[in-house]
Amino acid sequence: MRTRTLGIAVTTALLAVSLTACGQEAKGGSRYKPADGKGGTIGLAMPTKSSERWIADGKNMAAQFKKAGYDTDLQYGDDKVENQVAQIENMITKGHRLLVVAAINGSALTDVLKRAHDAGIPVISYDRLILGTKNVNYYASFDNERVGRLQGQYLVDKLKLGKPDKNADDTRSIELFAGDPDDNNTKYFWNGAMKVLKPYFETGQLVVRSKQTRLTQATTLKWDGGTAQKRMDDLISRSYGDQRVDAVLSPYDGISIGIISALKSAGYGSKSEPLPVITGQDAELASVKSIMRGEQTQTVFKDTRKLAAQTVKMGDAVLTGKKVQVNNTKDYHNGEKTVPAFLLEPVSVDKSNTRLLVDEGYFTAGQLK
Amino acid sequence: MTTTTTPPRDPSSAPPPAVRSAGALLLDSMRSNMRQYGMLIALAFIVVLFQIWTDGTLLLPNNVSNLIQQNGYILILAIGMMIVIIAGHIDLSVGSLVAFVGAMSAVMMVKHDMPWVLALVLSLLIGAVAGAWQGFFIAYVGIPSFIVTLAGMLLFRGLTQIVLEGQSLAPFPDGFQNIAKGFIPEMGPYTQYHNPTLLLGLATIVFLLLREWRDRKRQLAFELDVLPTGLWAAKCVAMTAAVVAFTLTLASFHGVPVVMLIMCALLLVLGHVMRNAVVGRHVYALGGNKAAAKLSGVKDKRVTFLVFVNMGVLAALAGCVYAARLNAGTPQAGLNFELEAIAASFIGGASMSGGVGTVMGAVIGGLVLGVLNNGMSLVGIGTDYQQVIKGLVLLAAVGFDVWNKRKVGR
Numbered sequence: 001m002r003t004r005t006l007g008i009a010v011t012t013a014l015l016a017v018s019l020t021a022c023g024q025e026a027k028g029g030s031r032y033k034p035a036d037g038k039g040g041t042i043g044l045a046m047p048t049k050s051s052e053r054w055i056a057d058g059k060n061m062a063a064q065f066k067k068a069g070y071d072t073d074l075q076y077g078d079d080k081v082e083n084q085v086a087q088i089e090n091m092i093t094k095g096h097r098l099l100v101v102a103a104i105n106g107s108a109l110t111d112v113l114k115r116a117h118d119a120g121i122p123v124i125s126y127d128r129l130i131l132g133t134k135n136v137n138y139y140a141s142f143d144n145e146r147v148g149r150l151q152g153q154y155l156v157d158k159l160k161l162g163k164p165d166k167n168a169d170d171t172r173s174i175e176l177f178a179g180d181p182d183d184n185n186t187k188y189f190w191n192g193a194m195k196v197l198k199p200y201f202e203t204g205q206l207v208v209r210s211k212q213t214r215l216t217q218a219t220t221l222k223w224d225g226g227t228a229q230k231r232m233d234d235l236i237s238r239s240y241g242d243q244r245v246d247a248v249l250s251p252y253d254g255i256s257i258g259i260i261s262a263l264k265s266a267g268y269g270s271k272s273e274p275l276p277v278i279t280g281q282d283a284e285l286a287s288v289k290s291i292m293r294g295e296q297t298q299t300v301f302k303d304t305r306k307l308a309a310q311t312v313k314m315g316d317a318v319l320t321g322k323k324v325q326v327n328n329t330k331d332y333h334n335g336e337k338t339v340p341a342f343l344l345e346p347v348s349v350d351k352s353n354t355r356l357l358v359d360e361g362y363f364t365a366g367q368l369k
Numbered sequence: 370m371t372t373t374t375t376p377p378r379d380p381s382s383a384p385p386p387a388v389r390s391a392g393a394l395l396l397d398s399m400r401s402n403m404r405q406y407g408m409l410i411a412l413a414f415i416v417v418l419f420q421i422w423t424d425g426t427l428l429l430p431n432n433v434s435n436l437i438q439q440n441g442y443i444l445i446l447a448i449g450m451m452i453v454i455i456a457g458h459i460d461l462s463v464g465s466l467v468a469f470v471g472a473m474s475a476v477m478m479v480k481h482d483m484p485w486v487l488a489l490v491l492s493l494l495i496g497a498v499a500g501a502w503q504g505f506f507i508a509y510v511g512i513p514s515f516i517v518t519l520a521g522m523l524l525f526r527g528l529t530q531i532v533l534e535g536q537s538l539a540p541f542p543d544g545f546q547n548i549a550k551g552f553i554p555e556m557g558p559y560t561q562y563h564n565p566t567l568l569l570g571l572a573t574i575v576f577l578l579l580r581e582w583r584d585r586k587r588q589l590a591f592e593l594d595v596l597p598t599g600l601w602a603a604k605c606v607a608m609t610a611a612v613v614a615f616t617l618t619l620a621s622f623h624g625v626p627v628v629m630l631i632m633c634a635l636l637l638v639l640g641h642v643m644r645n646a647v648v649g650r651h652v653y654a655l656g657g658n659k660a661a662a663k664l665s666g667v668k669d670k671r672v673t674f675l676v677f678v679n680m681g682v683l684a685a686l687a688g689c690v691y692a693a694r695l696n697a698g699t700p701q702a703g704l705n706f707e708l709e710a711i712a713a714s715f716i717g718g719a720s721m722s723g724g725v726g727t728v729m730g731a732v733i734g735g736l737v738l739g740v741l742n743n744g745m746s747l748v749g750i751g752t753d754y755q756q757v758i759k760g761l762v763l764l765a766a767v768g769f770d771v772w773n774k775r776k777v778g779r
Contacts, residue, residue, distance in 0.1 A: 049753060078752035081695055086439045090746045093432045107539045108695035111550050132539055181535035182699060219535055
């Protein structure tokens with residue numbers, strides 16, 4: 001009878017599966033691990049494909065690791081912490097030799113990195129510092145506080161505030177935006193900018209009319225432009241009925257785009273009512289074009305290819321037992337240890353030097369037309 | 370496993386037992402359980418597919434253990450959601466409730482150094498209160514569950530952000546973390562395997578076989594159709610083999626994860642309640658035909674209320690498991706979890722009109738999604754494609770059900 005044959009076949013198959021299961025020893029994927037030196041796979045855990053920069057970061061690193069003789073496993077977590085945790089776990093299971101992690105939430109990876117440590121896999125924290133764990137070997141990033149200082153200084157220069165001066169009678173208004181509260185870098189960007197701006201708040205040369213001057217009031221969940229747009233709408237209608245906003249501190253191009261949309265729908269952006277000075281970060285294509293059109297004023301360019309190259313160099317050194325090059329061993333404490341870091345210098349870009357992006361080969365001349 | 374939950378067939382349409390061959394009997398029982406068998410087969414297919422595609426990584430002991438820990442909280446939610454859907458309702462607030470309870474547990478343990486057991490109990494209580502709040506409006510005030518829980522989704526998300534002030538709170542005490550990442554401790558002499566897990570596996574086999582035997586005896590006593598002895602034996606062997614394989618796999622890593630223990634307890638208790646207890650049967654009656662159930666004396670308001678209290682407690686439990694897993698209370702926790710739980714329930718055999726489905730089905734549905742997630746991540750398929758594929762699977766599963774029903778109903 002056919003059904004009986006089928007039943008027996010299924011039973012046999014299940015038994016066979018159970019037998020193969022018996023053969024497995026508690027090694028936890030170690031059978032994939034090649035010997036020391038070159039080769040093997042590098043796990044790259046990136047936050048999201050919703051932002052151009054992470055796509056570029058991932059691509060650059062994958063290409064350069066490949067050139068250095070490694071395979072790569074590049075995964076994006078869709079900005080959900082649990083996705084990233086699962087992806088890192090799976091990378092450990094697959095027996096990757098090194099993990100490069102750009103954390104979605106810097107404080108939610110302690111457990112999974114403990115597992116990486118137990119499996120003997122070194123971890124490089126990429127761009128965003130991973131917090132609360134000893135199991136981070138190195139940190140590769142841009143000088144994030146400097147990003148904030150560049151933004152702050154640009155605002156000061158553009159508004160022609162000069163040196164902080166108690167007797168200056170000119171008062172300019174500014175509104176402040178910050179990044180995602182869960183991103184550890186947010187605080188560095190903010191602090192950097194505040195270091196420059198604070199003296200002017202004290203002299204009264206700069207004033208935040210909405211009085212929202214604390215970091216927790218200025219944060220933008222998930223770096224979302226739409227969220228920033230809503231907040232800017234509200235700020236304008238509440239605090240700028242008959243006055244002008246002269247400057248907006250924005251930590252990221254995506255946020256700047258939202259802010260500009262809000263300003264435009266409030267009537268800014270004409271000859272008589274020009275847009276305020278607006279900062280940004282990451283030199284995303286849409287925003288660089290916006291700068292060339294004269295909407296956004298500035299952005300901070302972080303050449304992620306250089307960061308990728310630096311990370312690849314570090315990773316290669318870790319795996320081949322060479323000395324790992326770092327340039328900061330005291331500033332980046334994650335709550336458990338001071339992580340040795342290599343920091344790259346960011347560059348301020350505005351209408352006057354967008355050519356730089358083409359010269360450096362970051363964009364082609366055609367892209368910026 | 371759960372044949373008892375399907376509605377009894379109209380006896381007049383069933384042919385007399387003596388005429389029916391074993392094959393027809395098997396086909397018949399398969400058709401009446403098509404959705405669940407179908408999903409079980411689909412699950413097996415997906416497992417085999419990814420086992421081959423990942424060069425055997427999928428079923429490595431440590432990955433099986435990962436798989437359970439990665440999906441524990443979704444499975445817990447799916448169990449609760451299944452019961453809500455059976456009762457003819459929906460709950461959109463669970464994701465936010467997960468975040469809120471996780472946040473509260475973080476505040477209690479991280480900010481106020483509360484002992485973790487107390488904090489866990491309080492967290493579950495918070496979940497019960499939240500569930501009771503929603504259940505009250507749904508059952509006693511009569512606002513549709515869609516609206517009440519939509520409100521709850523906003524409410525609890527906002528409360529989470531207020532409680533956490535937009536930031537993550539970490540770290541949790543070790544005991545609490547173990548809910549999500551712990552395993553039952555090893556004991557006894559050194560074998561190559563994890564001893565307590567072997568014992569649990571053995572107990573499971575004995576339990577399952579005893580139940581099969583008892584059911585068969587009872588069915589024979591009532592002169593019901595049963596599978597022929599040979600086939601029945603094959604089924605028992607197959608079941609045993611599956612449990613043995615699974616046990617040995619887990620036992621050759623760290624053993625049974627704590628989450629799995631929680632899951633099994635929920636499956637046993639809630640499965641039993643839904644199958645055999647009066648209140649469970651009332652949930653089915655209510656979801657199947659509310660008017661008829663009310664006329665037959667089912668206390669519809671109380672049952673609905675209890676269903677939502679149950680969902681609240683389970684969401685709280687999932688919230689604790691999730692927070693423990695990340696070792697942090699985070700404001701964006703639980704985003705879209707309600708949708709995953711709802712998807713798991715429908716893949717696992719729930720019906721939009723209520724009254725149909727089993728707790729086990731929810732777990733199977735959740736596992737289908739979980740294995741897809743894990744397998745695709747192992748292969749290196751991005752989250753963008755993962756979502757596309759999961760969407761198609763959901764559509765296919767429900768489409769298959771609709772098609773199958775139409776065929777049977779003809």
